[in-house]
Amino acid sequence: MALPLCHLQPRSAFPLRPRKFPPKARYLDPHFNQEKAQLQFLASSKRFHYISPVKAASVNGYPLSEDDSSYTDSDKVELSEKLKKWVQLVREILPGGEWWKLSTEEVEDVISAKPVTVLRALKKMWELISQDRWVIFTAFVALVVTALSEISIPHYLTASIFSAKSSTIALFHQNVRLLILLCIVAGICSGVRGCLFGIANMILVKRLRERLYSTLLLQDISFHDSETVGILTSRLGSDCQQVSRVIGNDLNLILRNVLQGSGALIYLLVLSLPLGLCVLVICISLSTIMLIYGQYQKKSAKLIQEFTASANDVAQETFSLMRTVRVYGTEKQELGRYKQWLDKLAGISLRQSAAYGFWNFSFNTLYHSTQVIAVLIGGMSILSGHITAEQLTKFILYSEWLIYSTWWVGDNLSSLMQSIGASEKVFNLIDLSASDQFIAKGLKLQKLMGRIEFVDVSFHYPSRKEVPVLQHFNLTVPPGEVIAMVGLSGSGKSTVVNLLLRLYEPTNGEILIDGYPMKELNVRWLRERIGYVGQEPRLFRMDISSNIKYGCPRDVSQQDVEWAAKQAFAHDFISSLPNGYQTLVDDDLLSGGQKQRIAIARAILRDPSILILDEATSALDAESEHNVQGVLRAVKSDLQARRTVIVIAHRLSTIQTADRIIVMDGGKIVETGNHTELLRKDGLYARLIRRQADAVA
Numbered sequence: 001m002a003l004p005l006c007h008l009q010p011r012s013a014f015p016l017r018p019r020k021f022p023p024k025a026r027y028l029d030p031h032f033n034q035e036k037a038q039l040q041f042l043a044s045s046k047r048f049h050y051i052s053p054v055k056a057a058s059v060n061g062y063p064l065s066e067d068d069s070s071y072t073d074s075d076k077v078e079l080s081e082k083l084k085k086w087v088q089l090v091r092e093i094l095p096g097g098e099w100w101k102l103s104t105e106e107v108e109d110v111i112s113a114k115p116v117t118v119l120r121a122l123k124k125m126w127e128l129i130s131q132d133r134w135v136i137f138t139a140f141v142a143l144v145v146t147a148l149s150e151i152s153i154p155h156y157l158t159a160s161i162f163s164a165k166s167s168t169i170a171l172f173h174q175n176v177r178l179l180i181l182l183c184i185v186a187g188i189c190s191g192v193r194g195c196l197f198g199i200a201n202m203i204l205v206k207r208l209r210e211r212l213y214s215t216l217l218l219q220d221i222s223f224h225d226s227e228t229v230g231i232l233t234s235r236l237g238s239d240c241q242q243v244s245r246v247i248g249n250d251l252n253l254i255l256r257n258v259l260q261g262s263g264a265l266i267y268l269l270v271l272s273l274p275l276g277l278c279v280l281v282i283c284i285s286l287s288t289i290m291l292i293y294g295q296y297q298k299k300s301a302k303l304i305q306e307f308t309a310s311a312n313d314v315a316q317e318t319f320s321l322m323r324t325v326r327v328y329g330t331e332k333q334e335l336g337r338y339k340q341w342l343d344k345l346a347g348i349s350l351r352q353s354a355a356y357g358f359w360n361f362s363f364n365t366l367y368h369s370t371q372v373i374a375v376l377i378g379g380m381s382i383l384s385g386h387i388t389a390e391q392l393t394k395f396i397l398y399s400e401w402l403i404y405s406t407w408w409v410g411d412n413l414s415s416l417m418q419s420i421g422a423s424e425k426v427f428n429l430i431d432l433s434a435s436d437q438f439i440a441k442g443l444k445l446q447k448l449m450g451r452i453e454f455v456d457v458s459f460h461y462p463s464r465k466e467v468p469v470l471q472h473f474n475l476t477v478p479p480g481e482v483i484a485m486v487g488l489s490g491s492g493k494s495t496v497v498n499l500l501l502r503l504y505e506p507t508n509g510e511i512l513i514d515g516y517p518m519k520e521l522n523v524r525w526l527r528e529r530i531g532y533v534g535q536e537p538r539l540f541r542m543d544i545s546s547n548i549k550y551g552c553p554r555d556v557s558q559q560d561v562e563w564a565a566k567q568a569f570a571h572d573f574i575s576s577l578p579n580g581y582q583t584l585v586d587d588d589l590l591s592g593g594q595k596q597r598i599a600i601a602r603a604i605l606r607d608p609s610i611l612i613l614d615e616a617t618s619a620l621d622a623e624s625e626h627n628v629q630g631v632l633r634a635v636k637s638d639l640q641a642r643r644t645v646i647v648i649a650h651r652l653s654t655i656q657t658a659d660r661i662i663v664m665d666g667g668k669i670v671e672t673g674n675h676t677e678l679l680r681k682d683g684l685y686a687r688l689i690r691r692q693a694d695a696v697a
């Protein structure tokens with residue numbers, strides 16, 4: 001039953017915090033109804049009571065009465081309730097209150113990441129950039145020289161003014177000369193430092209993206225089954241960019257300010273111990289606040305990163321299914337799905353801004369305290385003759401310097417924490433080792449004959465361990481045989497092919513190719529000898545010729561490409577395009593059947609020993625049937641290039657010429673034989689044939 005929102009009364013006066021829907025449900029479930037889920041949550045939340053429509057005729061549990069005398073009582077109660085709510089509100093928004101809490105639970109189950117410490121992150125970055133360490137070393141030398149020059153400037157500035165005041169001309173000239181020299185050195189080194197840190201940044205981001213991209217490309221297919229495209233592209237895009245700030249901005253500025261701040265502190269302590277100690281106490285308080293603030297920023301950065309990735313994921317999914325969205329008119333619903341992540345992002349940013357406000361407030365208060373202390377204690381010291389006016393001026397200049405350095409360190413440290421927070425997922429991902437398939441070298445046979453044996457193979461998908469897909473599956477295909485696999489949808493036909501392509505490993509049993517366990521063969525070598533056409537082939541955004549050549553292990557001429565296209569019945573339609581084989585295509589520009597023919601040409605061009613055709617289902621059927629039948633005829637008539645062919649057929653008329661038909665049901669082979677034998681058996685195959693004949697009639 002849908003509950004009207006007005007019947008849900010918050011116990012707390014404070015606005016609703018975003019609720020924790022299981023993350024996948026929110027952005028993966030197309031039927032996810034935010035409003036319904038929100039209502040269910042409100043109804044189940046401990047923070048809310050459900051007040052029935054009958055009870056709704058009351059205020060905070062007190063029945064409404066028309067009796068005038070009871071108005072005064074209920075007014076009082078209402079006032080005290082309001083007061084309570086305000087007190088609670090104030091308590092929640094004060095530092096340490098409920099409002100500030102950032103719940104990471106809902107993002108942690110998206111990818112559980114090992115926490116990355118600053119040291120670990122820096123070590124990882126160093127590994128990536130150490131090849132060009134000269135850039136970093138030169139940048140650091142420039143940084144130290146800049147910091148030392150800049151910190152000396154206030155000293156010579158004050159000395160110049162006071163030497164002019166005391167008319168010591170030689171000293172004045174000397175101080176001014178030194179001042180000019182320091183300004184020039186500081187300027188040049190600062191430029192060199194900025195430029196080199198910028199270069200270091202660029203190198204870091206480039207290497208980080210390269211490493212991450214190559215790691216992702218080498219992961220098992222099961223990894224890609226569990227990670228969404230939007231999330232992974234977010235890691236490569238914005239998350240890597242965040243990490244880049246660490247060396248170029250954060251570390252650079254932190255080091256500069258630590259150096260300058262330390263210099264200023266030593267100078268202050270030498271100048272006046274009591275005054276120096278007072279400023280030191282203020283700086284320590286500032287540093288403590290800064291550390292708390294930094295930790296908060298790190299946590300919020302992690303959340304922002306997760307929410308941004310989830311928003312990206314929704315957008316990516318919506319754009320890739322734009323036609324479905326348009327046809328079903330779900331633009332508003334999709335906007336809602338996207339907006340809920342934006343709302344969460346806004347919530348975190350709001351807290352971040354509020355935290356920044358507190359941090360600024362603390363800094364200002366402490367900064368002005370040093371000025372007051374300097375004037376008070378310094379003034380008294382001048383009066384008692386302990387220090388000179390020149391010393392007090394230097395003191396004020398250096399204490400400002402120290403405070404500002406502390407502020408900068410704090411600011412950059414919190415930015416560093418944010419970057420480290422954002423780097424967590426990136427560093428955990430680049431630490432993943434490549435799939436075993438790419439690590440093992442494996443055997444390369446002289447020639448692949450194309451004998452395939454499935455020996456007692458059982459399998460379940462890693463994401464659905466509880467659902468067995470193949471059970472004790474046994475099949476032997478001699479070289480050069482054309483077999484067809486048929487069966488009801490979900491019976492496991494494509495899974496057999498997935499195992500043959502080594503996209504997954506069998507859970508039990510083994511697959512032998514030419515008598516060798518497939519696991520012992522070099523996977524790249526094997527795949528180069530297999531041609532595969534999937535149910536819904538996808539094309540890359542490049543010209544048709546390049547699409548046909550894609551992944552071909554040998555050098556091929558344009559003539560070869562055209563030969564393959566002719567074999568796949570694609571030549572005529574390609575030639576009729578304005579730019580022929582040079583026509584730039586992407587997935588949306590060709591019909592399903594045309595894409596399938598290009599994919600068949602791509603498979604044939606490799607001259608594979610094993611050819612796998614997963615016949616298209618659905619609307620493509622008639623054209624797909626024609627394409628697949630053509631390929632089967634070509635394979636059978638080409639006696640020189642004997643290939644083992646596996647066809648997964650949905651249109652049973654396609655495969656009547658196959659040497660053998662395998663009928664599958666529930667992950668098992670239930671019948672085998674040729675078309676006539678199977679019809680005679682009058683089993684599942686005969687039933688399927690009759691069903692299709694009825695459907696056509």
Ligand SMILES: Nc1ncnc2c1ncn2[C@@H]1O[C@H](COP(=O)(O)OP(=O)(O)OP(=O)(O)O)[C@@H](O)[C@H]1O
Pocket residue numbers: 225461463464469487488489490491492493494495496
């Ligand atoms: N990547 C995957 N992760 C988890 N389960 C999967 C995956 N791919 C397929 N399955 C499940 O495995 C079972 C067999 O699927 P498979 O695609 O092999 O069937 P099929 O006979 O080829 O079906 P169709 O004729 O519709 O293509 C189905 O229950 C399916 O839901």
